[in-house]
Amino acid sequence: MSELRKHPFVEFLEAITVAVVLALIIRTFIVQAYTIPSGSMLETLQIGDYLLVNKFSYGVKVPFTHNYIMERSGPEHDDIIVFEYPDNPDVDYIKRVIGVPGDVIEVRDKKVYRNGQMLDEPYVIHKDSGFELRRDNFGPVTVPEDSYFCMGDNRDQSQDSRLWRNTFVKKEAIRGKALVIYWSMDGISNIRWGRIGSLVH
Template identity: 55%
Template sequence: MKKPEETDAAPKKKGALRENIEAIVVAVILALFIRTFVVQAFKIPSGSMKDTLLIGDHILVNKFIYGVKAPFIKKSIIPIKDPQHDDIIVFEFPEDPSKDFIKRVIGIPGDVIEIRNKKLFVNGSRVQNSHGVYKDPKIYAARAQPRDNLGPVTVPQGKLFVMGDNRDFSYDSRFWGFVDLVAVKGKAFIIYWSWDKENFGVRWSRLGHLLE
């Protein structure tokens, strides 16, 4: 005949195991919800956004700011606002949707974009800010390639024109066209980690840097 304390032990162990499993399931669901609808982490693999973003920067992207999208169908079920000029956005690369690209919004629907000898114009006005940098003194004619001379082109409805801040070394809308608004995943807003692979060290000064 079993002692009373032995018969009571099994249910307690089963209850504790169940609680742990439930806690793990809830944590996984919560993590998936946050990643899908609220915020997602990305790593910068290339130098197209230098000097705003460096290779090895790890960033957080606000996925809620442009509205809540239904998974898989990429349709906004709770629209909030569209990307604006100078937003740094992560989106599905038009030529290969399995890849994520990060660029800065230069033109929104209806804008007229023109580039003349590396000088950027939006709706006829010269755009001058500290974001875009030019590191190659060469200037290519439009017939050679669209990097330094382009347009004018009008941004269609439902589209965006984007460019990397490292203007001479960025593969962007100048080469492959516009980004669909539905392909935008979110707005980059902070660097939470930065690893300098060449010097094998942490870039401490970049941690917590808010992106503009």
């Protein structure tokens, strides 16, 4: 009995289809790649860093919706998250979580206080010696349920919860937690080898 085999082109199409479906599943439910275009998270994240974001960290959503198939607990203090910009959901932002539901957040003379205690933030940089009222003296505000107060590490050059019209990031708007830097380039040809593979924290 002779063995029947598929035409090579059919086998190729099947392989491509399986690869595309797997890639879509991974991108939708597990990880997604993002690029850092601005300096609001310096020095933690550099312009030209390429990140993988864990979309499973806080739950699994129905694709293209804010509805959870399986919901997990939300971000914790100091998590670096990607989310829909509260003032324009078509734009994605990346910031550090400073306040979780129930926290009282206040900024006084550039120092951040959470529930009355000044935070020790070794990752923060300040590049402006001057003061701006809302940026450098803000609050106090209480973080609502299912919401988060987020700030960039480059505090003087970050559009964040201090300055947005809609102050807080809703949990449903969170894309995921920044996981690892898988590629990094300074300009067109200068690869930052030392950053590749670094965990984001």
